[in-house]
Amino acid sequence: MQEGKDWRDQYFGRDYYQYLAKHLTPERTKREVDFLESVLSLKRGSLILDLGCGFGRHTLELGKRGYRTIGIDRSSELIEIAKENAKKEKVFNVEFYVMEYKDIDKLDYKFDIVFSLYTSFGLSTYEEDKETLNKVYQVLKRDGRFLIDIENRDxxxxxxxxxxxxxxxxxxxxxxxxxxxxxxxxxxxxxxxxxxxxxxxxxxxxxxYLYSPSEIIHLFKESGFHVDRLMGDYEGRKFHIGSRRLIILAIKK
Missing domain, CATH: 2.20.25 (N-terminal domain of TfIIb)
Incomplete structure (x- = not known):
């Protein structure tokens, strides 16, 4: 990696899409969106934000199911791919923007649901993650839900x-x-x-950065969220120390 360049700029791009996303199959995406529909009790008419959408696989699948969804990512190359796929697959109720996560208040929307899958937190700094959580709280409607998925450090x-x-x-x-x-x-x-x-x-x-469960829960509470539920996988099973994932469902009260 070149000195002085953010590793994310080199990691997340067209090469990532071509070489590292091979295991992210349409079948896997459908199962994960089934999980989102169930856990978040998604309703038609809800406005949904996919935070760190990458090349838009969850955003597009939600759009195909009739949900108005906005995807944001800091990678211009991945957003370009997401837009190409939306056009190719004729999904017209989705939008994609190149944006830092901490700048989501510039979208000028209030969301019913925000979700962030596959470790979009811990990629930068603690301060930036904290600012992002504050902004998520800000852009959510009251009783809006935020679901985040990160790797289980333990x-x-x-x-x-x-x-x-x-x-x-x-x-x-x-x-x-x-x-x-x-x-x-x-x-x-x-x-x-x-x-x-x-x-x-x-x-x-x-x-x-690998957050411990107590660290990330503390961040949520500092931002004003009520932590409603901890899960350990995309089947919705209860989180435990040996779970592969740490999935947090939080509510803006």
Missing amino acids: ALLKYFIPYSWDLFGEDYVLLTEHFFEPDTGFYISNRIVIDLKNNIRKEFVRRI
């Missing part, structure tokens, strides 16, 4: 795997080396994708 460290590899079809191999910095709380993944068919090698570096 399980990730308990079952720490320093190296892993995955094979996607016959063409792509993903090699990953993981590090944890105990002094900073950051979890670093160095990822190498090898395109066997075209003899291409791509390198990606991902750096996230």
